[in-house]
Amino acid sequence: MNSKKNGFLSKIYLALIMFFLYAPIGVMIFFSFNNGRTIVWKGFSLKWYEALFNDNRLMGALVNTLLIAVLASLFATILGTAAAIGISNFKGKKRAVIQNISNISIISPDIVMGMSLMLLFTFLGVIFNFQMGFVTVLLSHISFCVPFVVLNVMPRIKRMDPNIYDAALDLGCNQRQAFFKVVIHELMPGIASGFLISFTYSLDDFIITHFTQGTKFQNLSTEIYAMLKREIPPKVNALSALLFLAIIIIMVIINLRDRHEEKVKGEMK
Amino acid sequence: MKSKKLSIPYIIWMLIFTMIPLVMIFISAFTNKNGSFSLEPFQKAFEHTGVFTKSLWIAFISTLICLVLAYPLAYMITKMKRSTQRTVIMLMMIPMWMNFLLRIYAWIILLQDNGPVDQVMSFFGIHGHYINNTGAVIVGMVYEYLPFMVLPIYTVMSKIDGGLIEAAQDLGSNGFDVFRRIVFPLSIPGIISGITMVFVPSASTFLVAQYLGGNDDKMIGDVIESYFMTDQNMASALSLVLMVFIFVFLVIMNLFGDEEAIA
Numbered sequence: 001m002n003s004k005k006n007g008f009l010s011k012i013y014l015a016l017i018m019f020f021l022y023a024p025i026g027v028m029i030f031f032s033f034n035n036g037r038t039i040v041w042k043g044f045s046l047k048w049y050e051a052l053f054n055d056n057r058l059m060g061a062l063v064n065t066l067l068i069a070v071l072a073s074l075f076a077t078i079l080g081t082a083a084a085i086g087i088s089n090f091k092g093k094k095r096a097v098i099q100n101i102s103n104i105s106i107i108s109p110d111i112v113m114g115m116s117l118m119l120l121f122t123f124l125g126v127i128f129n130f131q132m133g134f135v136t137v138l139l140s141h142i143s144f145c146v147p148f149v150v151l152n153v154m155p156r157i158k159r160m161d162p163n164i165y166d167a168a169l170d171l172g173c174n175q176r177q178a179f180f181k182v183v184i185h186e187l188m189p190g191i192a193s194g195f196l197i198s199f200t201y202s203l204d205d206f207i208i209t210h211f212t213q214g215t216k217f218q219n220l221s222t223e224i225y226a227m228l229k230r231e232i233p234p235k236v237n238a239l240s241a242l243l244f245l246a247i248i249i250i251m252v253i254i255n256l257r258d259r260h261e262e263k264v265k266g267e268m269k
Numbered sequence: 270m271k272s273k274k275l276s277i278p279y280i281i282w283m284l285i286f287t288m289i290p291l292v293m294i295f296i297s298a299f300t301n302k303n304g305s306f307s308l309e310p311f312q313k314a315f316e317h318t319g320v321f322t323k324s325l326w327i328a329f330i331s332t333l334i335c336l337v338l339a340y341p342l343a344y345m346i347t348k349m350k351r352s353t354q355r356t357v358i359m360l361m362m363i364p365m366w367m368n369f370l371l372r373i374y375a376w377i378i379l380l381q382d383n384g385p386v387d388q389v390m391s392f393f394g395i396h397g398h399y400i401n402n403t404g405a406v407i408v409g410m411v412y413e414y415l416p417f418m419v420l421p422i423y424t425v426m427s428k429i430d431g432g433l434i435e436a437a438q439d440l441g442s443n444g445f446d447v448f449r450r451i452v453f454p455l456s457i458p459g460i461i462s463g464i465t466m467v468f469v470p471s472a473s474t475f476l477v478a479q480y481l482g483g484n485d486d487k488m489i490g491d492v493i494e495s496y497f498m499t500d501q502n503m504a505s506a507l508s509l510v511l512m513v514f515i516f517v518f519l520v521i522m523n524l525f526g527d528e529e530a531i532a
Binding site (some may be wrong): 010013014017018020021023024025027028031039055065079082083084085086087088090098101102104105107108109110111112113114115116117118119120123127139142143146150174180203204205206207211220221224225237238240241242243247248251255 | 272273274275277279280282285286287289290291293294295297338340342343345348354355356357358360361362363364365366367368369370371372374376378379381383384387412415430452469470472473474475476478490493494497501505508511512516517519526
């Protein structure tokens with residue numbers, strides 16, 4: 001009927017949404033090449049990139065962010081996968097209680113979680129004589145990541161054939177082989193998406209880090225926060241441009257790999 | 270494999286890092302400055318009822334706008350070729366990977382006086398201020414959380430059995446009927462979880478209003494944060510009230526959808 005017209009309208013609509021999503025990023029990238037300090041165009045320059053790379057604090061914060069994200073998501077993935085397998089062996093009410101407690105940290109607002117963890121760490125800090133910093137941020141990040149891993153691994157366990165572990169044992173695997181080569185292999189898609197979500201959340205976190213960072217530790221978000229409090233430095237634009245580039249590269253790689261895998265699967269069929 | 274022991278580390282972990290901290294907030298909310306039991310923190314917290322109403326209002330409007338924008342978008346995406354669908358979803362995700370603060374900062378640049386938006390509008394002869402008001406806060410919220418609305422609705426819609434739609438058409442339904450009687454009812458779980466994923470963080474976030482809003486656009490997250498250093502008990506009381514609001518909201522949402530859609 002009028003499906004052609006609908007197709008055209010939906011393309012326009014999609015284009016408008018994409019414009020809304022990307023215009024802010026585009027503007028930041030544009031002004032990252034500006035020779036002036038403000039949003040008045042004063043000619044092309046790479047000086048903000050130079051300023052960015054010479055900013056040791058910001059570079060240090062970037063390293064901290066990546067380090068925390070890698071460690072927190074690795075640790076959360078291990079803890080969460082083990083927990084999901086363990087929880088799946090509970091029955092009925094007990095299981096519901098454990099899962100609900102796990103979901104509390106997903107549901108509760110970041111600000112409440114950050115504040116509650118800060119109360120805990122200040123309290124423990126007085127007793128054991130330590131100050132908040134890298135370790136407390138890491139512990140907090142692990143805490144908010146694990147529930148997402150559990151949530152992603154759980155459905156895979158439900159869908160898995162419960163006899164697969166025994167079958168591996170019957171076919172001559174020892175317990176460790178049966179666990180790592182068969183069970184973990186089966187759960188891998190869930191584990192991988194749990195890891196990816198954890199990594200993303202950790203990378204992006206501002207609020208919880210803000211509350212648990214102490215006085216010396218900074219990650220990227222808290223460092224940008226501190227910068228924006230003082231002035232609006234144009235090197236933040238350069239940082240955005242570079243981050244955007246990195247994200248695009250990672251996304252393209254992931255996408256190409258997925259396509260390749262699909263092709264391989266298609267050929268196998 | 271059959272062992273429950275594997276979950277013990279996590280159960281201990283939750284006890285230390287989820288349960289005890291929440292209990293501490295609870296205790297702190299019922300304590301006054303001298304350290305004895307008191308309802309004083311709540312009395313002070315209720316002086317901020319206006320901020321609460323405003324936060325919930327901003328979150329409600331943002332969620333509504335997200336829903337109105339996202340629903341047709343999700344529907345359109347499901348109509349595309351499989352490979353195009355994936356690319357579009359990826360394009361929706363990419364801005365979310367940018368740092369949260371950088372995304373807000375981008376809107377400061379865009380909306381400031383003499384900024385790009387102002388210049389474009391001035392070109393058409395419209396003069397105004399686009400930042401430091403509630404509208405800017407809502408735009409920022411929609412920008413932050415729109416993908417959280419699109420993704421769950423899209424996921425649910427793309428799972429709808431095409432056979433159902435064909436069957437309805439064979440039985441004489443027109444396009445609108447198919448939508449009203451099949452696509453829409455089956456997409457409700459996605460709508461519910463989208464609303465949850467947008468409303469909860471936008472009601473409780475801080476900074477967006479601080480950067481984009483005016484003086485009277487404080488949100489509850491900003492108030493909690495600003496009192497945290499000076500009056501921890503009152504900040505705890507506010508947090509508890511916020512938690513209660515969110516739990517009530519989730520329970521109401523639960524009545525509409527099945528549990529799995531929320532989680």
